Amino acid sequence: MPQPAQRESTIVIVAALLANLGIAVAKFIAAGITGSSAMLTEGVHSVVDSFNQVLLLWGQHRAKRPADKIHPFGYARELYFWSFVVAILIFGVGAVVSIYEGYLHVVEPEPLFDPTINYIVLAVAFALEGTSWVIAMRAFARTKGPESWWQAVRRSKDPTGFIVLFEDSAALVGLVVAGIGVWASHQFDDGRIDGIASIVIGGVLGVVAVLLAREAKGLLIGERADPAVIERVRAIVAASPGVTSVNHVRTIHTGPESVFAAISADFADDLTMGDAETLIEQIETQLKAAEPTLVSIYIRPEKRENATLVVETTPPA
Incomplete structure (x- = not known):
């Protein structure tokens, strides 16, 4: 509609x-x-x-x-x-x-x-x-x-x-x-x-x-989303338990009312793969509730010892 x-x-x-x-x-x-x-x-x-x-x-x-x-x-x-x-x-x-x-x-x-x-x-x-x-x-x-x-x-x-x-x-x-x-x-x-x-x-x-x-x-x-949107995304991710810092939030409009967001964040050292997946699902839910224009979200969690754990969230098929 x-x-x-x-x-x-x-x-x-x-x-x-x-x-x-x-x-x-x-x-x-x-x-x-x-x-x-x-x-x-x-x-x-x-x-x-x-x-x-x-x-x-x-x-x-x-x-x-x-x-x-x-x-x-x-x-x-x-x-x-x-x-x-x-x-x-x-x-x-x-x-x-x-x-x-x-x-x-x-x-x-x-x-x-x-x-x-x-x-x-x-x-x-x-x-x-x-x-x-x-x-x-x-x-x-x-x-x-x-x-x-x-x-x-x-x-x-x-x-x-x-x-x-x-x-x-x-x-x-x-x-x-x-x-x-x-x-x-x-x-x-x-x-x-x-x-x-x-x-x-x-x-x-x-x-x-x-x-x-x-x-x-x-x-x-390709243009980024409104700076206010980017800052809200950064704040929500940074406030999530298990996230120690946000490295970057990169966005691009895929249409007038649709935005793709790629987020890189440092996760706590003791976070397991299962815990990271659960956390990312929670973050995605919060982001889409706060910014409905976010139709695609990719989050790359990183541990501070530089080992990278990649978990991607995509819109339903």
Whole structure:
């Protein structure tokens, strides 16, 4: 059964998808009637965003597959791969196409038409995008805690939340730029301004794409659990009877809500193999009760005379 956080992220993605599909149709109709480069660019932007949301939903679906012999820790990190693909699409399709389209309209400006329909579409799009943005912002704010927004993005292990938030933020900025471009083109009777607005929109998308690619790359490579989680794990192990010291606690996220932990600890010299196994089972139970995200735990007990006793705990098959 999906976790509450997963259900909420799905709602955020679906809301953004429905908004972008409706907006894309309206923008292309307006661009076809008025010949506006900025509106055409905004239409491409909405199509790219819609496709991105489909990819994120696909990534969520694929990430839910259970572990198997080839992937013993499951497929949760596949979501990170599709998040990286989304970042590439924003840059390769959204940003590059927008800049190229803007360049063509600067070199050969389109004749100007009545901009009324552009303003109507931009207002409707801003309302829909704004609604999607508010949903995404509230969902992300509930997980943010006392950290700054940028710190929360860097700490987050679920890319769906901040990707939609970044996309919607870029979309709102793009709508404002497109509106200014349409107005200025008619105000100064210069169609090149509309093309310049398109280039600016492409630049905004490029910056967002680079930021998202950077975060997705870190998740793909593998990031540790939150330092507070690591410290709680260390404290629980250190407080266990029979453990004299904790050498290290190494963690890595195998998915947004799953963590693998490898722990090395010194055990008392007089501890037998049977006692060590019992103790490790008790430690594992305590750790999973305190941190439900710990889906796999490996504990390496060591005696102080440097003889190593290895006992591993793994999730049930």
